[in-house]
Every structure is written in C-alpha cells, then in structure tokens.
Amino acid sequence: MATLQRESDVAATREAVVAGLSAYNAARAGERNSVPLALSLRDDDGVIVGGLIGELKWEWLHVDLLWIDEAHRGKGHGEALVAMAEDAAREHGARGVYLSTMSLQAPDFYPKLGYRQYGVMEDYPVAGHRIHHFAKAL
Numbered sequence: 001m002a003t004l005q006r007e008s009d010v011a012a013t014r015e016a017v018v019a020g021l022s023a024y025n026a027a028r029a030g031e032r033n034s035v036p037l038a039l040s041l042r043d044d045d046g047v048i049v050g051g052l053i054g055e056l057k058w059e060w061l062h063v064d065l066l067w068i069d070e071a072h073r074g075k076g077h078g079e080a081l082v083a084m085a086e087d088a089a090r091e092h093g094a095r096g097v098y099l100s101t102m103s104l105q106a107p108d109f110y111p112k113l114g115y116r117q118y119g120v121m122e123d124y125p126v127a128g129h130r131i132h133h134f135a136k137a138l
Contacts, residue, residue, distance in 0.1 A: 036054075037061065038052075039051055039052040043072075049069040049071070050068035051081070052065065052066045052082070052085050056088065056094060059094055061085060061097045062097075063085060063097060066078065066082070066099075078109065079113060095137065096136055096138050098134065098136075100133050101134070102132070115135065118135055
C-alpha cells in the first residue's frame with residue numbers, strides 16, 4: 001500500500017524524485033550528459049554586469065537565465081552571449097536550444113535571433129502577463 005503526504009524534508013524528497021526520474025529517463029533517452037554553462041559580461045572593473053546560465057543536456061541547450069544590466073543594454077551584448085551559448089551547444093553536439101521568457105522581459109528579442117515561439121501561457125507570473133517558450137534548431 002502507498003500513502004500520499006506533504007513532505008517537510010524537501011531536499012530528501014527532491015533527491016529521491018530526481019534519482020528516480022533520472023533513471024527512468026536514462027533508460028529511454030540515454031545518459032543526460034549534463035554540463036552546466038555560465039557565461040558572463042564584465043565591466044572594466046571585472047564586475048559582472050550580465051550573463052547567461054544554462055545547461056547542456058542530451059542533444060539540447062536549455063537557457064535558464066539571461067540578464068544584461070540596464071546600463072549595458074542595446075549594445076549587442078545579449079546577442080553576443082546567446083551566440084556564445086549556441087557555439088558551446090554546437091561543440092557539445094546539441095541539435096538545438098530552448099528557453100522561456102516572460103512578457104515583462106524580452107519576448108521580442110529571441111525571434112530576431114532566429115528563435116521560434118512554440119507556446120504561450122497566459123497570466124504568468126501574474127494576471128495580464130505571459131510566459132513565452134522558444135526554440136531554435138542549430
């Protein structure tokens with residue numbers, strides 16, 4: 001018999017769920033071959049003023065975060081970071097890139113770089129906004 005319950009030890013529960021799901025996925029899609037990706041934009045003093053965080057896994061790059069400080073926007077840094085990430089993905093043998101961005105962020109940025117929108121969820125993160133899902137074949 002199995003029981004359902006809300007767990008207080010989130011870390012242990014997460015570890016068990018990740019281990020089980022990872023084993024299931026590996027049996028069907030092969031090893032995840034996960035490689036974290038961190039790219040930065042630094043100012044003249046070496047301070048990080050932008051960056052891209054992602055994960056190379058299986059045959060894809062997932063871009064989790066992309067940020068450029070307001071003072072450094074509009075200078076091509078975002079495009080350069082995405083291009084650098086795409087190059088890393090190609091080196092990893094990736095077939096494509098996927099990511100999500102909110103309407104209050106940069107949904108108009110990615111189509112200019114060849115990304116196609118494959119989904120939208122309304123009222124996220126709050127009513128009146130949307131989250132846009134994009135992908136690009138490499």
